[in-house]
Amino acid sequence: MSLSAAQRREYRAIAHNLKPIILIGDNGLSEGLMQELDRALNDHELIKVKVASTDREVRSEVIDELCRQSGAELVQTIGKIAIVLRRAKQPNPKLSNLARN
Numbered sequence: 001m002s003l004s005a006a007q008r009r010e011y012r013a014i015a016h017n018l019k020p021i022i023l024i025g026d027n028g029l030s031e032g033l034m035q036e037l038d039r040a041l042n043d044h045e046l047i048k049v050k051v052a053s054t055d056r057e058v059r060s061e062v063i064d065e066l067c068r069q070s071g072a073e074l075v076q077t078i079g080k081i082a083i084v085l086r087r088a089k090q091p092n093p094k095l096s097n098l099a100r101n
Contacts, residue, residue: 003073003085011046011075014097015083020050024062029069037070041086046075046097049082 003011021040024033040047049066051059063082067074072086093099 003075008075011085012083015046015048015075018046018048018097020048020081022047022049024049024051024053024066026052028062029065034069037066041070041072041084042088043092043095044097045088045091045099046083046085049084051080051082053080 021044022033022037027033037049049063051062053059053062059080060077063074063077066072066082067084070084070086072084075083075085077083087098088096091099
C-alpha cells in the first residue's frame with residue numbers, strides 16, 4: 001500500500017494537531033508496546049509515534065521495524081515523531097482520525 005504524494009499531504013494535514021499516542025523509550029519494541037500500538041491503530045488508524053532515542057539511525061530502524069511488525073505505512077518522520085497509518089477493517093467513526101476529518 002504505497003501512498004501518493006497527495007495522500008501523504010492529506011494525512012500530514014490531519015495529523016498536524018494530533019499528539020503522540022505511543023512513546024517508545026529505551027526498551028524498544030516490547031510485546032506490550034506492540035499490543036498498545038495495534039489497539040491504537042485499530043481505533044485511530046492515523047497516529048503519531050514518538051521515539052525517545054537521540055541517535056537518528058536507531059530511530060529510523062525502530063520506526064521501520066514498528067511499521068513492518070504492525071503492517072502500518074509510514075506517512076512522515078520529523079525528528080523524533082513519526083506519523084503512521086493503518087486502515088482498520090471496521091473503522092469506528094467516533095475514534096478514527098480519518099473519519100472525523
